[in-house]
Amino acid sequence: MSVTAAGGFTAAGITAGIKDSGTPDLALVVNTGPRRAAAGVFTSNRVRAAPVLWSEQVVKGGQISAVVLNSGGANACTGPKGFQDTHATAEKVAEVLNQGAPDTHSSGEIAVASTGLIGINLPMDKLLPGIEKAAAELSPHGGEKAAIAIKTTDSVHKTAVAGGDGWTVGGMAKGAGMLAPGLATMLVVLTTDADVDSPALDSALRAATRTTFDRVDSDGCMSTNDTVLLLASGASRVTPGYEEFAEAVRTVCDDLGRQLIGDAEGASKDIRVEVINAATEDDAVEVGRSIARNNLLKCALHGEDPNWGRVLSAIGTTSAAFDPDRLNVAINDVWVCKNGSVGEDRDLVDMRFREVRITADLSAGTESAVIWTNDLTADYVHENSAYSS
């Protein structure tokens, strides 16, 4: 599982002392080759953390030899000092990895990712020694520890794996709040031992995130730090067909995305919003997102109240093509709204389980989309009013 499920990768997760809690807070993932192809996608927030600005440039080169990730501080909104800290972090990783193998690593191929509180500078006096400690612990079995070290408010670490004949795609993710698309707020590192070049990695990764992480919207809040990286070592010497490879990447992203929703801060329901019979896929996504972000509906679902009126009021705020008198809505497969009005008996809806399925039929075409979200709970409020994150 995790980032060392695929051959050609070592990883470590250690406690550098960045977090006051004393829990693991620094992860290192190293591609041992033979190839170092890579791709990445980043937050579409225009306020971007220093490590995002840095790693975007790294990814443009198409090669990543290592990724260093820290929890305990986002290094976002930290000005020029924050960018210098990210640069120094990459330099340190290159320096440490080059010990015994000079000139193997360049800081320009070291990606950096950070997560935690916005607006504070990282404690570099702890982070830099932590890199030495992590490098000393690098192991082909270190994937789980790396996944644990990137947790913030996550209650569990998240890993997934897929693959084909002789090759593997594995990955780890963290994210529990500020989860909304473009991307969901999270750090994700995917690795593969398939022998794939960076243009194909980029294409597969963008196709996968578009319908997975980009459709995870726990709380409507977009982060400054979202990063998804895909690294290929080529260690399996197998080059799968593109479609098969892309599907494996999508499977891992989908699995991790569902785990993010399942562990979202304070949530008691995982809500699958499916919009069907839309005129365009964009319409389906817009309507799905509007439903997923409606606080009143999210409260109702928390209370196990199949309040379809709030679904309709959310649909009505969009620019999607639809006729209000032809809207149909099902909650857990009971069509409680038909033709924009009262449908089947709402008392037929069984909402005792964690998963809730909302189906919104726009009667306007043949396109569809699925958005995942959570309910809105008092626990979410408590966690996010008591914790400065």
Added chain:
Amino acid sequence: MSVTAAGGFTAAGITAGIKDSGTPDLALVVNTGPRRAAAGVFTSNRVRAAPVLWSEQVVKGGQISAVVLNSGGANACTGPKGFQDTHATAEKVAEVLNQGAPDTHSSGEIAVASTGLIGINLPMDKLLPGIEKAAAELSPHGGEKAAIAIKTTDSVHKTAVAGGDGWTVGGMAKGAGMLAPGLATMLVVLTTDADVDSPALDSALRAATRTTFDRVDSDGCMSTNDTVLLLASGASRVTPGYEEFAEAVRTVCDDLGRQLIGDAEGASKDIRVEVINAATEDDAVEVGRSIARNNLLKCALHGEDPNWGRVLSAIGTTSAAFDPDRLNVAINDVWVCKNGSVGEDRDLVDMRFREVRITADLSAGTESAVIWTNDLTADYVHENSAYSS
């Protein structure tokens, strides 16, 4: 105060039995003239309640002789039957008001407004007799009772008054949840005894709502029923200057809008978001709304945590003109973020009071806007998960 502060109006508020609670649920406001000029603005939600569809047509004629409002049911998403019920309600009001004064009232000049649960038909067997009861109680002092009868989850009724030499503008409002612009979710009836024609009323009302009710965004949820009506009786025989009149209308709308925020479901903070130095007013509104709708920030403010990082992450999701490195943010006048990075000490921010002021300086121009919102609380979740509204 209320809708009978201005001369030329009578009103009543009674218990028709629409609500199970037995509290007042039907209000009637009658313009006794000499003129019956009127204007109205309605929700921009594309899913619109039957009374909205009806009253929009009434307003197009420029004359309203009476408004009937009920709480206890929104008559939204109720299909053709819902529209027939609204029509029957207007017919009944005209019939009752014509007793003793035949042909004075036509149903085509009777506006209807409803509020309450979406997706249930109104109990017409209670509503229609209620109209007779309300008509019997019409009084030039009935404004307060009318304001009380339109409450749903409102803890207090809301009225306001302004005016000039010899003329008055008064009004009543209800709204506590599903409060978001285009318009805030609410029913509002404004009356004036100024001698003003309907084009001037329309102009003054649109100008007023644009910068008041349209910038009240308690929970980001737009209603199916929002209605704001302005009725002029001309009873004062005074025609004020347009600017003076428009300012009085704006003052009453602003006052009522602030009362809506102050009484929003579960809220513990009234949050004034001011965006300054924007390139355009639209930019300022877009940024203000994005900040006002950020659940994580609303939780932080509930916890009295001046979490400016969440303000920046919200600004970053907009399309407004700004440079991330030139953003400044003050919370309660302490500039905790300067040039996109750490500013004054956040411990200087005193957040003990109900009102919180956020100032976002985009450093991109000279335009500004103010949006009012509330914090997100466990009480909001409780109220909206336990109550099917």
